[in-house]
Amino acid sequence: MSSKSLTFALFGNLYQQEKSAAIHQVLACLKVHGARVVIDEEYYHFINEMCDVRSILSSSKCRFTTFSGNDFEADFAISMGGDGTFLKTACKVGAKHIPILGVNMGRLGFLADIAPADIEACLQALHDDDYAVESRAVIQVQADGQPLTDCSCALNDVAILKRDTASMISIRASINGEYLTTYQADGLVVSTPTGSTAYSLSNGGPVVVPGTGVLVMTAVAPHSLNIRPIVIPDTSEITLDVVSRSHSFLVGIDGRSEKCGEGTRITLRRAPYNIQVVKRSGTRYFATLREKLMWGADVR
Template sequence: MQKGIQRIALIGKYQSPEVAEAVSRLALHLKDAGVDVLIERETATATGIVSFPLADFAEIGTRADLAVVLGGDGSFLTAARRLAAQSVPLAGVNLGRLGFLTDIPLESMFERIGEILAGRSLREERMLLEAEVLRGGECVFRAMALNDVVLSKGESGRMIEFELHVDGEFVYSQRSDGIIVSTPTGSTAYAMSANGPILHPGVTGIALVPLCPHALTHRPVTVSDQCQVELVIAPRHDAQLHFDGQERFDAHAGDRLRIRRSAHTLSLLHPPGYSYFSILREKLHWSTTPRLA
């Protein structure tokens, strides 16, 4: 067993028989292997598994050596934000759709988790963003994101207007549906759908991707991860802010959204043979032979 991994927390939010069965099977397998197992409390409520010790995210942060997320990328994003400050490494078993972050196949989870426990894992650090909303000079909201922070027109049927500043320097004023501020991890999510660049996880950059800008010359821009990005909502415009598509804040005219790289990083443990480009080929269907009409 890899030195230092003595206790593993299992996280799987979805209320589905498949997730409940997978969590239960992995918990029993790890117990038989001599590993202490914790079940995240909301996971236990959703799956009905109560035969193992329970722990909330704060307790997982202080008690677990590894957290394994069983589900989709959405479940993984939630766990990442909740555990980033505690520096607990994460691994993911895919029970969702794409599985960019949950890269361990369900059918081989025993073998792959066993390889991680045996010390044959690949460790990777991913950056996160931290954001704060200033209203009248006071912070009224704060959140973290592993994928992206999105300024959006929300339910409005018209465009919004805002200013973009980088390190205090005015860049442009834009009328659009909004803008995506993305990490390299999030570059294959919403940002990619908006024609943003795909950034390798090793790139220390932040992508700024406009959403349907009312100008042909607005294009995505990638800035250094050391930059502070500030978005100022113009008068007479309200907007919505989204963090990994999970947390939301209703912003008003004059609000300032400040975004910077978080001091915390997320540690991912991958099984042997993991390749970022292999994931891209599989999930984005690169190199697939075109169908004949």
């Protein structure tokens, strides 16, 4: 065990009771390392129904507390779940510049790429400073010049979407004040490189390597076949004006949807901070990409 004392903020998926063994393993590893653990209150109540957190972490060298919202400080944040849980963790971390370690409780993820079986080795690597941190751009969302929600930043993407089964919407898009086009579509996805392999990709957008300084605009089911994704510098300011027959539309920020009234101007720009993602030394993006997208696999 390292003599170095670190504080970890713990977040997790609230719908995976079958993963209690993995949660127990992570808590036990944190105890071995004498870590100070601060647990998201909602997640604490969830996992405490499956295992006695206090007894697992009980040690003279290991202390834990709970917190609500984003009222915490830590050396690292641990996200227990999949990429969706990682995005929620990133929302809570916000501008704190706390590196996030994603422990995947299911299949391999782009963000949550640490298997529970590897957590002990990963924690030791953190104590030994044997890890890498990737800085990921974030999109900031404003509605009529004001933050749309308490967490108005997206690590993956921002989606402007029609509501329910309403007819397609019209989205007038401008870049740095210059008119681009009016999308007649079910919606528009504006993604970071991190989010290029998510909703944007499913609508025909390109894969963009993280760290590339761009944003991708991809239409969702466009009415015109000549509408194509466009890649723009992430220094750009995007303004969107929406017209809808239902007189309202949805703004999805990393999957969290908010209803907006027709006439609300949405402004997107790169946030003044980045999200820090912990990667194991030797992790290779293209290897993950090949595995996740099954490139080269014979699916016949």
